[in-house]
Amino acid sequence: MTKLSWRQWGVVLALLLVVSGTVYFAVRAIRPAIYWHYHQDEPIKEWMNVEYVAHSYHVPPHVLYLALGLPHKPPDKRPLRDVAAAQNRSMDEVRAILLDAIVHSRPPYPPPPPPPHDKPDDPGGHR
Amino acid sequence: MSMADQLLAALLLYGLPVLFAIILIASIGVPLPVTLMLVAAGSFAKQGEMKVTSVIIAASSAAILGDQIGYWLARWGGRRLIDRITRRVGGVDKIQKAEKLSNRWGGAGIFFSRWLVTELGPWLNVTSGLTCYPWRHFIVWDVLGEVLWVMLYVMLGYKFSDRVQYLVEILGNLAWVILGVLIAIVLGWHVVKYFRPKPKVETVSLSTD
Numbered sequence: 481m482t483k484l485s486w487r488q489w490g491v492v493l494a495l496l497l498v499v500s501g502t503v504y505f506a507v508r509a510i511r512p513a514i515y516w517h518y519h520q521d522e523p524i525k526e527w528m529n530v531e532y533v534a535h536s537y538h539v540p541p542h543v544l545y546l547a548l549g550l551p552h553k554p555p556d557k558r559p560l561r562d563v564a565a566a567q568n569r570s571m572d573e574v575r576a577i578l579l580d581a582i583v584h585s586r587p588p589y590p591p592p593p594p595p596p597h598d599k600p601d602d603p604g605g606h607r
Numbered sequence: 608m609s610m611a612d613q614l615l616a617a618l619l620l621y622g623l624p625v626l627f628a629i630i631l632i633a634s635i636g637v638p639l640p641v642t643l644m645l646v647a648a649g650s651f652a653k654q655g656e657m658k659v660t661s662v663i664i665a666a667s668s669a670a671i672l673g674d675q676i677g678y679w680l681a682r683w684g685g686r687r688l689i690d691r692i693t694r695r696v697g698g699v700d701k702i703q704k705a706e707k708l709s710n711r712w713g714g715a716g717i718f719f720s721r722w723l724v725t726e727l728g729p730w731l732n733v734t735s736g737l738t739c740y741p742w743r744h745f746i747v748w749d750v751l752g753e754v755l756w757v758m759l760y761v762m763l764g765y766k767f768s769d770r771v772q773y774l775v776e777i778l779g780n781l782a783w784v785i786l787g788v789l790i791a792i793v794l795g796w797h798v799v800k801y802f803r804p805k806p807k808v809e810t811v812s813l814s815t816d
Contacts, residue, residue: 488801495794502787509780512773522772526608527615535654536769557656559616561608 524575526561533560533578539585542595547581548574552595611640615647622657627669634673636729642760642782643775649764650771662761663754670721670753671746674732678745681736689737709738714748721752722759724786 484492522536530548534541545552548563556563564574585592608616617625626648633639645666652659693699709716713735720727735745760778767774 484801488798491794491797491801495791495798498787498791498794502784502791505780505783505787509777509784512777516770516773522770525612525772527612527619529619531654531656532619532650535650536771538769557620559619561616 524560524578526564526571527559529557529559530563530578531555531557533582537582539582540592540595543581543585543592544578546596547577611643614640614644618644618647619651619656622651623661623665626662627665630666630669631673634670634729634732635676636733640775642725642778643771645757645760646764646775646778647771649761649766650768652761653765653768659761659765663757666757666761667750667754670757671750674721674728674749674753675746677729677732678736678742681733682739682742683736685733685737686739705734706738709735709740713738713740714744717745717748718752721749722756724789725756725782726786 524533528536530544530550531541534544541555542552545556548567550556550563558566560574560578561571564571567574569577583589614625614629618629626644629639629644630641633641648657648662648666649659651657652662716727716731717735717740720731734740763774763778764771
């Protein structure tokens, strides 16, 4: 039986720790990859803008603009945090409005109507 | 909002200058969520917020410039400091050993730390500068690695543009797995050596009669 010094035991312990850490991160990497197709909808975050949410949730942007009372042209690049602040709403309220609009634009609900023709000076905007 | 969210919001609002600044600062060594930024930039490019070629050019040039800053700071300032210390304390042989190692493995190390084990990138810029790794070799491996890194992550973001957060979660964990595997290989090699039976030294007795 090989006798190990303290230093060598340290290396063995470090190896065990590294292997455990690697397995932990591998599980964390594999889990979302396995459920990739079941998690298409990302949680709505403050940094996202309306266009990104529409893209991520596969709904037409004008549906979300309409729900928030914003003109859909030109595209509003502001993060939802800024939209919420401009409309004196909390981020949770904005999230709820968007999710409600998303749910109602997907089956079994009928597909949303085409975008309305906004005038350039539409008063709905908060820019 | 977390710092990552603040940076993403700024990237959406101001575009390429923000991307350039974040990657430049991160390449010098400040820990910033660059993977997230590159994947998000790819996604924004898919949505028409930015041009994908502009994203690749801006991000690659920022990363290369940041690496050059790290390398030259270490080569000028750091090297002088090390020379001063070794003159007083000693250890010139160890520095020479490190230089030899850097010259032998530096190219592969620089290339793979640009895109595969990106956590090590800024450290390798500094060690390459400190060991005076030839700049011409450094720039070649650096450009190859950084362009590959940027293209890989931006195109992943472009392809899976509707799932940026899930993709970044997978990539972030995967990066730690790769680093863990590399460290485990090095440590495992040492441990195998401990348990390998040592060759018996045969003693030859010399008779004098």
